Amino acid sequence: MIRHFDRPLFFCVLLLCGIGIAMTYSATFSTIALADYWQRQLVFTILGAIALVTAALFDYRHLELLAQPSYILLMASLLAVYLVGEVKSGAQRWLNLGVTDVQPTEAGKFLLIVFLAWYLSRFQDRIRRLPYLLGVIVLLLLPLGLVYVQPDLGMTVTLAFISGTLILISGVRLLHILLGLAAGAAAWPILRGTLQDYMVERIEIFLDPGSNPDAAFNVQQALISIGNGGWIGMGWAEGSQNQLHFLRVRHTDFIFSVMAEELGFIGTVMVLLLLFFVIWRLVRIADLAQDQFGRLITLGVAALIFFQTFVNVGMNLAILPVTGMTLPFLSYGGSSLVSMMVAVGLAQSVVMRHRKMDFA
């Protein structure tokens, strides 16, 4: 079983984490209040690696039993947030557990992946029939709606993307897709009215940077940082945009720009290559999976990592609007890193058990 543990995937993930620590150091060492962040990120990486291995050792097939409780837990926590959640900077996203505040949606991604993987594999043959499709969509819209009203557009879109990917992959009839699109188009005017101001503003800034110079400032500084890198970059911990703090939120949302400035085109393409290799490897695991449940779980994980990468890099490259989404394995942040490692661990769990009988 251990034989099938995907070592290239594991080492690539560790390599990305290592680069993340190095870039966190570069982005924070000169700020006294943040100077120990790279050490923290190192600890998070070790914890994440342990979590990854633990998740890999855990047989993913047991998760099938937890699918329905997962959904119930997801709904319960989201309702709790809705009713008694803590409000921070205008959004009700946190639950106060006495010890610490938690954001249920962080774990909610996994709960949803597990539940959908179970549902879609359970009704694998019937998903082409409209009632089953509508069933999953209704079950999906409930948590999405609750996340949307928090408000948390980024998470809503993330969850929708993962769910949509999984549903599409399970095989949906073209007619149903078209119907879905039509329904979406019809609902758009209503949805649009419910968009929070900050969401509209971010989109406006993206479309017309001149409308708010201060907010567009950081996007512009990110572009300057990236462009400043040139072919080989300014060298690690030498980027002027980064070191002189022209780039804001550089250790989290804009760590990609830090890399681009300090490692240059060549280094950044290498890092992108690593990231996409990880996703590629996950898709390969999905192909190898011995059952549809494992396949869907792996694809859910791949979709999650891909979507976060896509949105974060797209934002850094100014081809997508600004969202507070982190770059998997590279951005500073414990919960994000550990959850990504757990996700990879789940996929490892799938690949380790892809032979029905393992005689090795």
Next chain:
Amino acid sequence: MDERTAHTATTTSIVVRLTLAATFFVFCFRLYSLQIVSGATYQEQAAVNRLREIDTYAPRGVIYDRNGEILARNRPSFVIAVTPADLPPDDLNTDIDEQRVALERLLAVLEANTDPEMAIRIAEVMFLHLGREDFRNTVESAGLSLSFRLVDLEVLKQDDEGREILEEVPTLIPDLSEPLPIGGLLALLERAVAIGTQGSSYKPISVLELVDRERAFQVAEETYQLRGVQVLQKPVREYPYRELAGHVLGFLGPIPKLAADNYTDRGYEDPNEPVGLNGLEYTYQDSLRGLPGKRLVEVDILGRESRTVNIVREPEPGLNLNLSLDIRLQEVMHNALARQLEETGAPHGVALAMDPRNGAMLGLVSLPSYDNNIFSEGLGEEYQALEVEDDTRRPLYNYAIGGLYPPGSTFKLVSATGALAENVITPYTTLVDRGPIFLPNFFFPDDPTQAQQFVSWNHKLNILHGSMTIVEGLGLSNDIFFYYLGGGYPDFMVGLGSERLAKWMRLFGYGELTGVDLPGEVQAFVPDEQWKRLTKAESWTTGDSYNMSIGQGDVLGTPMQVLVSTAVVANGGYVVKPQFVQETVDTQNRLQWQYEPEIGERLPVDPGLLAFVQKGMWHAVNGPYGTSIDSRVDGITVAGKTGTAEFCAYDPEIQDCTDRDHEGNLPFHAWYTAYAPYEDPEIVVTVFVYSGGEGSTVAIPVAQETLHAWFHDLRP
């Protein structure tokens, strides 16, 4: 897995992999276009972000006296400034104005709301930035009222012929002595920042100047998190001897608006750069200034310098000036003159000392003087004037070169030399003082009642000097002798007459600037026949020659000119240019420039004849009944000449001259001019006391003490 599912799975994995590859390549393409294609543009922008060109002050040259005493130096001082470009911009989406909040916090750190003195100082700096009009408008539009003071401001205007002339215009300027409330200061600061943003928004705008080291560090700490606030170093000029050499050294101030273009042409970029506005600081401004350096520094997003990337140009320190002035002698002269002024209540006076051999100035005192340090801490032209404007004696005025007075009997040196040189008299010609002489009226020569009476000073004391040669004439300062010599007498002798008097007056340097290296020197005309006809529409009379020969009438000169004319006698007939700065040296004390004494051609007088003028001056000090025996100095032979000059300060209100005594006589200026040693002169001293009274008794002690100090106390 049935076949259809398997087929779907294959399709799916192909689609997914294609999507991945496509995304990867889109990202790489975008990266390529940003980093490689547009890389240069972004690198440039990154450089603009982080690099600033900063002017570095070149230390201004130090001024030393002849013994190496420091007369002017630079004291380190700090400036609190804001850089408009680095201030947080106003986020239009919030109700608060971020920039205003930042400026408000800065004012709070500076304690402008609690410390009235701080509020006044900030308002003063803002006044400098904004100017009168803008300052007033800004404060008033903030809903505050200002009180004003009326001062006369010099304004450049064009006269009828299109020439530029300075005109004094009474102007209201804001009274800055009352602290402004914080709202007013904030409005001013915002206005200054707004103006700064229009220009180079990376240029720091000073908020508070003349901050000492301790306070500067404190502010630096407290404002560390305030974006755009900087603490800069800026030296301030210091004059350790304060008012002792105020008129010689002058002072610094921001470039005057009237001369702004001139300074711009000379390469001055900062309109508030302190430049010399008076004295040697003005004359030698370009040498003292050096050349400000330029540094390329890297700044972080808060505008703080992190390191120097490149020194574009090293600052060239200004050159040091070595003066011939002796500050110890200056002090003696200052104290003696001040004491004499105080005793007599005379409003102002001058004491000068110079080496007659080369024109090296040893001392210049013009009282009242002023402490030039107040200008280093000052407020620009308008308020500089204000500080001392209240003093009606006009301390800013350098009377030594800016005041024109009748030279009185000191002018007899000119008429005596002229008369000898032109053979009007010989050294042995005797003329007799038999009392007042009467000059027949030109139109009624036979009517003695119309004749004009000319007296000598001694007649009032019932003394007759009897017969005398030029030596006694000078020694006793007998006026009758000089009337004859200057204007002659009908049927008795031919005098010098107006043409030759004017000629010799010019030869002695009157009517021209002495050329001393100080600004503000004035020159008088030389009265002659043509001048009188043109200005007074009258013809020259013998009486005019009489008056001219004793330095009265229309003869005018500055104390500096009297000094130079004395030097001519002392050095055997050479007009020298008075000069303070003898050499300039760089910071390594290497000689950069040395003054070559400018000595005119020898006057067309035989040295043997001039010796009799010298002898006359010797007689005044050392001879029997000499006029200035009180100026003798132990062990040194002094030669001197007194002067008492009647003057009329016309007051239009009473339509007469002021300060007449009870008999209606005009008041007198007191002069004394001397040199020593008689045998080999090395110092000339001229003392002038405005309205000092008759007989030079006020002036002589000043000269005596100066000479005594020079030959005894200050000799090594």
